[in-house]
Amino acid sequence: MIAFDNVAYNYGGGELLSEISLRLAPGSFHFLTGPSGAGKTTFLKLCYAELLPTAGRVALFDRDVRGLSRDDIAHTRRRIGVVHQDCQFLDHLPLATNVTLPLTVSNREPDVRDLTDLLQWVGLADLADALPPSLSGGERQRAALARAVIMSPDVILADEPTGNLDWEMSLRLLTLLVELNRMGKTILVATHDLNLIRQAKAQVAARVLRIRNRRIQLAGADL
Numbered sequence: 001m002i003a004f005d006n007v008a009y010n011y012g013g014g015e016l017l018s019e020i021s022l023r024l025a026p027g028s029f030h031f032l033t034g035p036s037g038a039g040k041t042t043f044l045k046l047c048y049a050e051l052l053p054t055a056g057r058v059a060l061f062d063r064d065v066r067g068l069s070r071d072d073i074a075h076t077r078r079r080i081g082v083v084h085q086d087c088q089f090l091d092h093l094p095l096a097t098n099v100t101l102p103l104t105v106s107n108r109e110p111d112v113r114d115l116t117d118l119l120q121w122v123g124l125a126d127l128a129d130a131l132p133p134s135l136s137g138g139e140r141q142r143a144a145l146a147r148a149v150i151m152s153p154d155v156i157l158a159d160e161p162t163g164n165l166d167w168e169m170s171l172r173l174l175t176l177l178v179e180l181n182r183m184g185k186t187i188l189v190a191t192h193d194l195n196l197i198r199q200a201k202a203q204v205a206a207r208v209l210r211i212r213n214r215r216i217q218l219a220g221a222d223l
């Protein structure tokens with residue numbers, strides 16, 4: 001689904017990520033962990049072709065990202081839902097409009113019942129008309145998750161989705177991600193939160209990727 005072969009990435013100041021070879025199989029659940037600045041967000045950007053590798057090969061759905069046209073990239077991105085670290089809402093538009101933006105951008109009409117079901121699933125049905133600045137951190141993260149899944153993507157990438165949340169809200173978000181994985185979605189979550197990873201491992205066969213010394217290794221049982 002997402003395959004890296006000997007990938008490196010360099011913003012210009014020396015190699016940040018090197019010799020990365022791994023596969024995210026369909027239906028898998030991975031965490032990505034590592035120190036601040038290690039390159040977690042950069043790795044996620046490589047996973048949705050926001051960045052192209054400076055060496056090696058990244059294939060999304062069996063296609064080398066270097067061979068993708070702009071249209072191909074747009075099409076591929078519809079299959080990958082991203083929960084960004086800072087959520088990135090349009091503050092002057094109500095929550096429901098923000099959540100349906102990916103549909104609007106693709107010239108598709110939101111189905112009202114689907115939207116209601118989705119907002120109910122993330123526990124935000126009563127806040128459909130609220131403006132993003134009035135939402136709590138947990139509400140924003142759940143809205144960002146709703147927006148990431150509105151196109152029914154095959155893959156969901158989440159960048160520190162529980163970064164500013166209390167434990168109860170972190171667990172709530174984790175439960176939503178686990179539910180998505182049980183529906184067959186491939187999940188990759190970048191996080192510093194080892195407690196969250198431990199909690200997830202009790203619920204789902206999650207694997208842990210760790211960035212260390214520019215490489216990504218599969219972490220052992222030492223978590």
Ligand SMILES: Nc1ncnc2c1ncn2[C@@H]1O[C@H](COP(=O)(O)OP(=O)(O)OP(=O)(O)O)[C@@H](O)[C@H]1O
Nearest residue numbers: 011012016034035036037038039040041042043085
């Ligand atoms: N556009 C950019 N241009 C140059 N350097 C960048 C750019 N984006 C990120 N970096 C640098 O690359 C390194 C890795 O950044 P990245 O955001 O991928 O790390 P991270 O592991 O996600 O960090 P955090 O856990 O703090 O979010 C950092 O040193 C960062 O300053």
